[in-house]
Amino acid sequence: MTSVLLVDDQALLRMGFRLVLESEPDLRVVGEASDGAVALEQVAALAPDVVLMDVRMPGVDGIEATRRIAAEHPASKVLVLTTFDVDEYAFAALRSGASGFLVKSARPEELVEAVRVVASGSSVVAPRVVRRMLDLFAGQFPVPGQAERDDGLHARLRSLTPRELDVLRGIAEGLSNGEIAERLVVSTTTVKSHVGNVLAKLGLRDRVQAVIAAYEFGLVRAGGDGPA
Known part of the structure; x- marks a missing residue:
């Protein structure tokens, strides 16, 4: 069972991701966060296998949260959510330690596969x-x-x-x-x-x-x- 933490400041997006992921027998959403600060607390408490991370959030953004997770909780892999396939924020998150990124327009099956690939220790970006x-x-x-x-x-x-x-x-x-x-x-x-x-x-x-x-x-x- 792969545990996932959802981090996005839009509740409707988090709900959609949860519905997609929890429809799979091997994936389980263990928590949600609306900003990077809460995400850091949740990672420390829940030790998720994968963190699905938005980068543009108020307060502690996804780039800083990714850097902290990579440094302090390396067992939790970060999969960044972005709007475009070549995005300066996604690139900054990769430099900070993310294992890959996924565009928000991806199909449900692409989201599921990306989470599984990152959980296995591989990267989701060519x-x-x-x-x-x-x-x-x-x-x-x-x-x-x-x-x-x-x-x-x-x-x-x-x-x-x-x-x-x-x-x-x-x-x-x-x-x-x-x-x-x-x-x-x-x-x-x-x-x-x-x-x-x-x-x-x-x-x-x-x-x-x-x-x-x-x-x-x-x-x-x-x-x-x-x-x-």
């Missing part, structure tokens, strides 16, 4: 979409504590082998495991192993975070077509 976001918004949204995080990541970056760096660049370009394997002339299984090593060594949760980290490290250029 690396190519993250790349488009980086091209548009990189550098616009400083994250509190980013300098300290970057220092730690830079130190861990030096632990990557040359082949792992090649794989990280491929991820950042939005390539699939199969496409990276073709470029490097290795098997898809080998690439999958390298991806796991990269995430583990850098302390990153998923490919989305790897894309963002690669851009922030300068391994690939924002707005460019390949490695820096």
Whole structure:
């Protein structure tokens, strides 16, 4: 059973999400919040598997709430709700630790699948979409504590082998495991192993975070077509 916390300042939207999610036998809504401050309290009390998070809310917005949840309650994965598929607020939430985003116009079955994917530890956003976001918004949204995080990541970056760096660049370009394997002339299984090593060594949760980290490290250029 996957537990879900709904965070949105519109009660009707929360009701709609609850009806969709609770129609599934493996999903259970354990709480609701109308702003980020209440969401933080609910996450601490309920430890939901997934937090369905709006970003535009009064008071503590979804970006700050996501950052706090990722730092303080990493077992609770955040799935951000947004209006557009390339949205500066959604991108800021991804930088803050969200596992993906979903447009509010998504079909019910897409919402259900997204919650299940995030709960499983994967991300709900294609690396190519993250790349488009980086091209548009990189550098616009400083994250509190980013300098300290970057220092730690830079130190861990030096632990990557040359082949792992090649794989990280491929991820950042939005390539699939199969496409990276073709470029490097290795098997898809080998690439999958390298991806796991990269995430583990850098302390990153998923490919989305790897894309963002690669851009922030300068391994690939924002707005460019390949490695820096």
